[in-house]
Amino acid sequence: MKKSLIWLMAILLLLPCLTAMAETVPPPCELPENAARYATYAEAHAEMEWAEVLLHVNLRLDYPNYQGILYAQRPDSFAVFVNKHYKLPKSYKPEDLVTVAGKYSSKTVQLRAVCYEAFLCMAEDARAQGLDLYISSGYRVNKKSGGADSLWFAWPGHSEHQTGLAFDLRTRGPTKAHLGDYKYQNTREYSWLCENAHLYGFINSYPTDSSGLTGFGFEPWHWRYVGVTIATDMKNKGFATYHEYWATYLILRAWYAEEEVAPSRPHRPLVRRRVQPELLY
Ligand SMILES: [Zn+2]
Numbered sequence: 001m002k003k004s005l006i007w008l009m010a011i012l013l014l015l016p017c018l019t020a021m022a023e024t025v026p027p028p029c030e031l032p033e034n035a036a037r038y039a040t041y042a043e044a045h046a047e048m049e050w051a052e053v054l055l056h057v058n059l060r061l062d063y064p065n066y067q068g069i070l071y072a073q074r075p076d077s078f079a080v081f082v083n084k085h086y087k088l089p090k091s092y093k094p095e096d097l098v099t100v101a102g103k104y105s106s107k108t109v110q111l112r113a114v115c116y117e118a119f120l121c122m123a124e125d126a127r128a129q130g131l132d133l134y135i136s137s138g139y140r141v142n143k144k145s146g147g148a149d150s151l152w153f154a155w156p157g158h159s160e161h162q163t164g165l166a167f168d169l170r171t172r173g174p175t176k177a178h179l180g181d182y183k184y185q186n187t188r189e190y191s192w193l194c195e196n197a198h199l200y201g202f203i204n205s206y207p208t209d210s211s212g213l214t215g216f217g218f219e220p221w222h223w224r225y226v227g228v229t230i231a232t233d234m235k236n237k238g239f240a241t242y243h244e245y246w247a248t249y250l251i252l253r254a255w256y257a258e259e260e261v262a263p264s265r266p267h268r269p270l271v272r273r274r275v276q277p278e279l280l281y
Pocket residue numbers: 161166167168221222223
């Protein structure tokens with residue numbers, strides 16, 4: 001009896017350690033095809049840990065903004081990744097766009113059905129708490145505006161809004177906090193979202209102090225659907241950005257092709273393809 005009690009106590013004491021071990025985050029994926037770029041980048045950034053080098057190069061931050069572009073081959077995946085180096089195919093438009101109900105949007109806003117269904121669940125639960133999730137912008141195709149280093153404007157094909165999986169929120173009424181206004185971070189809605197959005201599959205794409213990785217400034221109003229599994233896993237593992245999560249876990253599952261940059265072959269945009277039939281994303 002005494003022995004089994006000791007064992008029980010030992011297990012109880014060890015349990016938190018075992019749980020912590022299970023949640024240990026590995027370094028970002030080390031891709032063989034990036035080997036030379038990892039080495040070059042590490043040499044140029046001697047101050048960086050190797051894991052940070054892997055992260056930056058996987059995100060293609062070793063290229064100038066909007067150069068070294070890869071095109072998403074699965075743009076309809078809700079895990080699709082876009083930044084200043086990963087791009088949606090030319091002329092991509094989601095096929096399942098739906099219009100957001102007037103009570104949740106300030107004008108005609110469209111989102112992909114999968115995103116909108118999750119948003120409705122979230123908005124209705126928020127409403128039950130006396131909170132108002134109100135969308136000011138959803139699917140859109142940006143015009144090319146702002147310089148390559150702009151923290152606020154994404155070029156065509158590089159915006160999460162073009163996936164139909166992202167939207168901007170604001171409050172309504174005379175004291176509205178609107179696009180470009182940091183006041184949204186002071187709302188009860190924003191605090192609630194930070195605690196609960198992952199339960200519905202949403203993340204804040206551009207949190208504070210992440211512009212070095214994401215290429216965009218802090219946008220408390222911008223939320224994006226990645227699905228409950230990913231959003232919850234990110235939360236549990238403490239990932240602040242989808243960029244880090246994607247470069248760590250999902251890059252191997254993604255299916256990208258390198259942009260053809262040789263001017264002599266302008267009509268062959270895909271020069272390399274990594275085909276994985278078991279792709280999940
Ligand atoms: Zn936005």
